[in-house]
Amino acid sequence: MPFVQTGFAGLLIFEPAVFEDSRGYFFESYNENVFREADIDIRFVQDNQARSSYGVLRGMHYQRPPYAQTKLVRVLEGAIWDVVADLRRSSPTFGQVYGLELSAENKKQLLVPAGFAHGYAVLSPTAEVFYKCDHFYQKASEGGIRYDDPDLQIDWKIDLSRAVISEKDLQLPAFRGLPEEF
């Protein structure tokens, strides 16, 4: 079974079957049937790709309903510490954070359901991050939480004194007091 539970409902690690031989390796990075056989009914409509250097920290971001996105995140080059926060008020893991390393080396992917804020910090000299989304980008629906939120207490696994963070992300609000969105 290529999906690994995380303890957060719907948040799954996808570990594709990798075929290695003397030439290198091959794997199906996405196959709709594999997800359907796991009763994961999803239709991705947009692919995103971002390149960053060590210490770049993007997040925590989400889109509000009805544009909330489920994402399938993977790393094409380098390594990131990928982080999600459960914003679903009815979830037993509401307000809790989950993080893991995604890398070109481990080929792990994280399926992030709608209702989570998502972000990552780059651990390698450079990283190419690729993720599939099941709803289109809708700038007006964007929301976020500041990376150093005191309630979320996210360990980004990087030297935060060297973090490279956008002006937009530095202005993001705290988790406490967020309106109920999910």
Ligand SMILES: Cc1cn([C@H]2C[C@H](O)[C@@H](COP(=O)(O)OP(=O)(O)O[C@H]3O[C@H](C)C(=O)[C@H](O)[C@H]3O)O2)c(=O)[nH]c1=O
């Ligand atoms: C997300 C997005 C952005 N853009 C444009 C808007 C800006 O002109 C430029 C950079 O956008 P932004 O600074 O929001 O990029 P990130 O900080 O990497 O945002 C992403 O960071 C975290 C990790 C996420 O999970 C989200 O998918 C997304 O919010 O790309 C688009 O044209 N389409 C898009 O889907």
